[in-house]
Amino acid sequence: MPTVLLCLLLVFSLGASAQVADGAASAAPAAPAEPAEQPEQPEQPAAADDGIVDMEALVVSGIQPGPGLWKVSRDGRVLWILGTVAPLPRRMQWMSDEVEGIVAASQEVLDPPSMAMRSGLGTFRSLLLVPSLLKARRNPDGLSLEESVPAEIYARWVPLKARYLGRNRGVERWRPLFAAQELYEAAIRRSGMTLDGVVAPVVERAAKRHRVPRTPVQLAIVVDDPKDAIREFNEGPLADTDCFERTLARIETDLDAMRERANAWALGDIAALRAAPYDEQYVVCIRAITETGLARRLGMENFRRQLGDLWLEAAEAALARNASTFASLPVSTLVREDGLLARLQARGYAVEEP
Known part of the structure; x- marks a missing residue:
């Protein structure tokens, strides 16, 4: 998963769309590497007596069924919803026949809710802004990471960075949020998991093959002047210490929980998915950007609620016109007491778990 804020900045200029649901975000394309920031390739970290234990063997592999689907229905019309999680086991092959069959038999596929930032710039002019986007990772005041966060938090960063990022010196000049996400992605890879999407490519292929719209x-968030927006972000502060600390805490204590949740998804264990913790750092990290003056002017401060409302509107419209509709949403959204399924149920729809 590309770094959250870099993705948000990229869409200012490149017209990409960031999928944001229940505190998680992803977008494409990712920014190109900045060679000057990373003169040395990170070494492959060796085992160390730092109290961190890798338990990659606990992650399932091979062909796995994945979870069943939630069923939302009324008046003989059905909306099938596949719950998704991230990360997932890296060496897993998803046995997706059931989902492909439902997509083929449906009249419509609802894409996951997303936020699209657009500007009037063409592709060539947008690409000219990439160097400015890359600078957004750096602390605007020239401080190092060590100087940007409290000493006790930085002391927790040091052994984690040594294990998962090796001798990557460039990251020490990044803002805490960007540095934390770089570390998180590396820790996920070392733990036998992946943040790459598994469900979306399968659904897209099935919909295209069977001509399902x-x-x-x-x-939609419109950025009238992306160049000024990027400049404002580059020069402004970010309240991202909480994001940095929360990300470190997840790596220190929650990798096992993430493995268990990934395994539960792969094995189709809905009870385990419902019981799994979903205390993700993304809620805090995204708040660091949405509470800036720039984000408030763009109307982003309550975008998660807006996305939920948009999805509910689209789901009800699809249920009204189709015999069968397929959708996918994060499992955490589906199992929450105030989640989208609960809101549909409150509107009179029947909801059945897998």
Whole structure:
């Protein structure tokens, strides 16, 4: 998963869309590497007596069924929803026949809710802004990471960085949020998991093969002057210490829980998915950007609620016109007491778990 804020900045200029649901975010394309920032390739970290234990063997592999689907229905019309999680086991092959069959038999596929930031710039002019986007990772005041966060938090960063990022010196000049996400992605890889999407490519191929129309559910944010927006972000502060600390805590204590949740998804264990913790750092990290003056002016401070409302509207419309519709949403959204399924149920729809 590309770094959250870098993705948000990229869409200012490149017209990409960031999928944001229940505190997690992803976008494409990722920014190119910045050679000057990383003069040395990170070494492959060796085992160390730092109290961190890798338990990659606990992650399942091979062909796995994945979870069943939630069923939302009324008046003989059905919306099938596949719950998704991230990360997932890296060496897993998803046995997706059931989902492909439901997509083929449906009249519509609802894409996951996403936020699309757009500007009037063309592709060539947008690419000219990439160097400015890359600078957004750096602390605007020239401080190092060690100087940007409290000493006790930085002391926790040091052994984690040594284990998962090796001798990557460039990251020490990044803002805490960007540095934390770089570390998180490396820790996920070392733990036998992946943040790459598994469900979306399968659904897209099935919909294309069977000519099932896909309906985007997008909250459009228009950036009139992306160059000024990027400059404002580059020069402004970020309240991202909490994001940095929360990400370190997840790596220190929650890798086992993430493995268990990934295994539960792969094995189709809905009870385990419901019981799994979903205390993700993304809620805090995204808040660091949405509470800036720039984000408030763009109307982003309550975008998660807006995305939920848009998805509910699209789901009800699809249920009204189709005999069968397929959608996918994060499991955490589905099992929460105030999640989207609960809101559909409150509107009179029947909801059945897998």
